[in-house]
Every structure is written in structure tokens, then in C-alpha cells.
Amino acid sequence: MNKKLERKVLSASLIGSSIEWFDFFLYASVASVIFSKQYFVTDNPTLSNLIAYFGLALSFFIRPFGGIFFAHMGDKMGRKRTLVITLLLIGVATVAIGLIPNYETIGILAPILLLLCRLVQGLGIGGEWGGALLLATEYAPAEKRGYFGSVPQMGVTIGMVLGSLAFYIMTSLTTDEQFASFGWRLPFIFSGVLVIFGFPIRKGLDETPEFKQVQKEGTAPKVPLIHTLKYHWREVLVTSGAKFVETAPFYIFGTFVVGYATTTLGLKFEHIMLIVMTAAILTTILIPLYGKLSDKVGRRKLYLMGAAAMLLYSFPYFWLLEQKSVIMVLFATIIGLSIIWSPITAVLGTMFSEVFSKEVRYTGVTLGYQIGAALAGGTAPMIAEYLMSKFNHTYVPVAIYLMIIAAISIFSVLSIKKQKHLL
Template sequence: MKKVKVLLASVVGSIIEWYDFYLYGTATGLIFSTLFFPNNDPAVSILIAFATFGAGYAARPIGSIIFGHMGDRIGRKASLMLTLIGMGGSSFLIGLLPTYAQIGVLAPTLLVILRLIQGIALGGEWGGAVLLATESASKGIRGLFGSIPQLGVPIGLVLGTFSFTIISAFTTEAQFMAWGWRIPFLFSIVLIIIAVWIRSGIEETPEFQRKKEQGELAKIPILHVFKYNSKDIFRLIGLKIGDGFFNVFLMSFILVYATTYLDYSRDTALLGLTLSCASMIITIPLAGYFSDFVGRKLLYTCGLIGMIVLSIPYFMMIPINTTLFFTMQVILLGILWGTIFATQGTLFSELFPANVRYTGLSLGYQIAAAIVGFGPMIWTSMGSNFGASPLVFGGFMIVSLLISLVLILFAPDTRIVTKYEDDTKLDSETKEVQLNNDSNSNEQLTY
């Protein structure tokens, strides 16, 4: 029961994170570009609106430093309570904002401020949620446990999609644009209350508690991690960039791409996204479970290769008909990306020692997120210049995916070589390999 409660606490914040992510990503192209960034040229409005979308991503590394420091110095639990309030609270307030027509330039200004607050909070949520799960698991089931917080992506997105779909079905276009779009944002307050209640009843993770009792916490985690683990931060960034660009496209920009360039209706685009997200609910725990037997590296590599092979065919096939659109969304997002994402939390966390794990994991991941967050701006420009060109869009994805593929091929198999301390089953030979791979793995050092 204790383990179940920890897993529930880890995934509930992730659900809110991705519910908020989806709401903002969807509203950016469909709502904010019109109500908060009006312009005579619709393409300009969309471009400006997606700049605020990217600004939220850019703020994430700041949040990773702030909440990473707190998580590595005070505790994972305390940090995660604050990220919940920042994420959900900003989404709730977005639902209350007046539009440009009502208060002028102050409307987009307030929207950007709330988006930045949301981004800062998001910067600390993912890493903490992953550690809450993985640091509470033994080595044999760490992959499975690490995949559970990742379920927040499909669940949060399905909730977000469902909320927008329901509101859209029961309102006219005018009603939806006037007030209907606000309801899903306001619903965030309900999710916050539930999440805070669940997380308030959990204990600190065993690994952090052990470090704290032994007096081995890093004094300034950000300096410590760059001094002793900078290689792993850059490795993490490169590993995430490849699937990150495609992920943002498949889960956010696809709504603009499908409605603007492929003439699909908004409801059809939302249904395609919902189906692919729903399939991840099956893929993620299965991939996490198998990663404990075959390793995170193998699954990660297979997922990347699959996405590379299907990059151009995806953009060639989705315009043909809705069946192919739905099928390719499920394969690329639900199965291949779902497999990659299922392993990321555990794989990335296993690169860092416990005393700087929150900071290292969050910072590397969120720097990559800040980079890929500006993908929609790039694709908007690409679409304006080249239209829905499969070679242009598919080629872009292939280049970014190849970066991650090269890095994963040279990455350690973290199922065997890991920085977690509870691996009592590792034999002396494996431990010697682990020490030789990182001469600075002495976790007694503080900075």
C-alpha cells in the first residue's frame, strides 16, 4: 500500500503538468492567437502566440535550478508540493484572464507572466516526480516504477483533450471562443486540491533520507553537478532533443498543422491526438516493465530507429485520409515515442548520484525542453515557406533524432552501471566497471 501511494503521488503531479501543457499548447494556436494576440495576418498571430508557448519552455531551466536545489537540499516532497501550486495555480488564473479586446496589451502581458510562472514550476515537477518513484523502488523494478510518472503524459493529455472536446460539443463556435475555452483551465483547481492531498501523506524517499542522515548533501547542488557530472548533463540534453522535437509536434503543433495545412477539422485533429495518447497508457508501463529485463538503452535505441524510419512516411501519409492519420499518430506517438518516454525517467536518473540527482536530472531535461519548445515557431515558418512538405518536415525530425541515436549508442547501460546506491545485488566486477566509468563517482564530496 505504501508503494502504491508513492506511485500515485508521483503520477498525479505529472497528470496536472501535462494537462496544463496540453491546454496551453492547444489554446495557443486555436484561441490565444485570436483573443490575446490579434493581428491582420493570422500567420503572424500564430507565430507570436507560439513565442509565448516557447517562453514557458525557456523558463523551465530556471525552475529546474530552483526546485532542484530545494529537492537536493530540503527534500523531494517539499519541492513537489510547491511545483503543484505553481503549475495548477497559473493555469487556473489563465482561465480568468480578460482578453485583448477587454484590457488591451495588458492581456497578453499577464498571459506571458503566467506562462513563465507555469514554466518555472514545470521545470521542477518532472524530475521530482520521477525521483519520488525511482528512489522508492529496488533495482529489479526501478524501470517499471520510473515509467509510472510518465503515465501523466497520456492521462493528462486525454483529460485535456476530453475537456476541450466536451466543451466544444456543447457550445457554438462563438460560445467556445467567448467563454467555453476557460472551463478546462479553471478545472485545474480541482486537480491541485486532489494532488496536494495525496502528496501530503507520503514520506521522503529512502535515498535522500539516507544522504541527509549521513550529512552528504551537496551544499550548492548546481555547482556540484557541473563540477562532477557535467558530461552527463550534456548527454541527457542530447538524448532528449531528438524525440523532444517530434514529441512537441505530435502532441501540440499537430493540431495547427492538421487544421491549417491538411484541412482536417479541429474535432478530427483532437480525436487523432486522443487515440494516440490513450495508446500510451498501455505502452508506457509495458516498456517500463521490460526495461528491467532488457535494459533502458535497448528500448530507447529501438524507439529512435523506428521514429527515424517513419519520419518522412508520417508526413506523406497523414494527409491522405483520417484512418492513416489516426494510425500514424498511434504508431509514432503512442507506441514508438511511448517506449522512449517510458525509459527516460529511469535512464536519466541513473546517471546522477543521489545528492545532486534532482538538480542534474531536472536541469538537463529542462534545457532540452527549452530548446524543443521553440519548435512550433520554426515549423510555423517552415509551413509558410514550404507548405506541408514531407521532405522538409520529415528531414527536420530525422536530423534531430539522429543526434539522440548517436548519443544513446555510446551511453552506458544504466540497468547495470548506475549511480543508485541500493544495488546490493551487483557483483564486485560490475561495481569496478561502474567506478572506472566515472572517477568522480565518490558521493562523499560536497561543494
């Protein structure tokens, strides 16, 4: 593969995942500080927060359905066409969120329209990740597959950086009243510019060599979903479980901490945004390095090291937060997100793609990823909020919850059939 094609492939796989996670992080960051107060209005602040986080979780529950639809399209009609559609869906829904009037203006329509946009986002995101991953790994030379597969994973933290930076700038340039009135809306609307930038990059790329081979051989099953569930259901279960430790801690370190640090610990919103952004920048640098390392030492070894470290770090993380110091929160977030989480996410996508055969790969990786995300991802902030309110605002049950999540993933990956490239 020449350098020009390599840059084009990696850019196309990265741009969509970056926009996807930028859009997601925008919602997650203001769920407890804006949406709970302006859209999900109740007399109970905890209930309003829970409903706002339900809006976060809702898109995760719809993702498997979007994933099934777009994965079927991707396995039958190609990766490229599918990725163009998912990019447009995500972008339009996100811009719309920035334009929806609040509850005070249009009443019950406000939360309904907001949740509807989250559903549309979820449908698009459901098909986005698997396609972006396969675009990278199916073009990749065998000796660089770990590195190529880590690039779309960088979109998670790039999106986080963009989201954090956007809100940090807005909170710095506006008063609290101005931010609550219109400042929070501008980053959502700005996402439309990113879509306009990303559309021609994807539109101009050819189909992957491996999909072309499937088309030539005529080996694609008539209904990829049925074929996958019939012959690859074990792989779907294993990859779903493996997703747990990559998704739940991410939302605790990157989104739950925003509401927790500002409302419970009394720290400033802009300081927490800066902390998350700093950790995300460092994580973005480390992800491709771990991807390259996995080409040398194997995916499973790196993954299990990260998952075991996550299990051990659950209690120390919250202890550091409880010191109520900006420096300690920064330290806690860098350890959790940059040092422990980055090797897990760096190898996850490539590991998934190597578990499934190319005929049903889009469907297989999408099911595993989105089912795992629905069960352990979008629900994580909501579960953490519930556990803390249920147990007198102590972090102990949340730390135990993270340990259980890590244990499930460790067991899942240990059960993956041993293959040379995974060892």
C-alpha cells in the same frame, strides 16, 4: 515495499505530472485557434501563430531556471516539500489563464498577463518532473525501477487525454462562437479541482529512503548546481541530447498536428482532438509495459530502438497526414505516438536517474531534462510552423528536422557510459 505504500508513492508521482501535462496541453491545443486570434492580435495570421507558439516555448526557456531553483531545494531540503510547492504554482497559474480577459477587452495587458502566467507555469514545471521521477525511482526496489520510473511518464499522456477530452466535450456542447467566447476557458479553470485532489496525496507522503540516507551521511554538496556542472557536466550534455527525440516529436504528433490538420488540411478540430485522445490512451497503456520490459532487457536497448524508428518514420508520418483523411491522421498518430514514442518516454526518466549519483540526482536529471526540453521541445511547433511558411508549406524540411533531432539523441545515448542496468 508493501502494496499500500507502492500505490501511495506511484499516485503521488503520477498526479503532479498528469496535472502538469494537462495544463500544458490545454495551452498547446488552443494556441493557434484561440490565443493567436484573441490575445496575440496582428494583421498577419502566420505571425500571430508564431507569437502564440512563442508563448508555448517561453515556459520551456524558463523551466531550466525553475529547475535549478527547485532542484537545489530538492537536493538540500527534500523531494516532498519541493513537489508540494511546484504543484501549487502550476495549478494557480493555469486557473489564472482561464480568467484573463482577451485583447479586445483589456488591450496589451491580455498578452502580457498570459505570458506572465506561462512564466509562472514554467517555473513550477521546471522543478516538477525531476521530483516526481525521483519520488518513484528512489522508493523503487532495484528490480522494479524501470516500471516505477515509467509511471510518472504516464502523466504526459494522461494529461493529453484529459486535455483532449475536455476540449472535445466543450466543442461538442458549444457552438463555435460559444467555444471561442467562454468554452475554451472552462478546462483551464477546472484544473484547480485536480490540484485540490493532488495536494493531500503529496503532503501525506514521507521523504524517499535515498534522500534520508544522504541526510544521514551528510554527503549533500553545499551548492548542488556548481557540483553538478563541475563534476557531471558530461552527463548533463548527454541527457539533454537524449531528451531531444522524446520531446520534439511529441509536440509535433500531439500539438502541432492540431493546428496543421485544421488550418492546412481542413479537418475538423473536434475530430483531431478525438484522434489525439485515442492515441494518448493507447500510449498510456503501453508506457508501463515498456517500463517493465526495460527491467528485463535494459533501458538503452529500448530507447535506441524507438529513436531509430522515429528517424525512419519522419517522412512517412507527413505523407500519411497529406492524404487529408481522418482515418489516415489517426493511423499516423497511433504509429508515431503510441508505437514509436512510448518506449522512448517509458525508459527516459529511469535512464536519467541512473546516470547521476543520489547526492546531485535532482539537479542532474532536472538540468538534462529541462535544457533538452527548452532546446527541442517547446520550440518544435514554432520551428515547424516557420519551416512550412518559409518553404511554401511543404512538410519536407519539418521531416528533415525530426530526423536530425533523432540522430542527435541516438548519438547522445550511445555515448552514455555503459552500466549493467542501462544495457
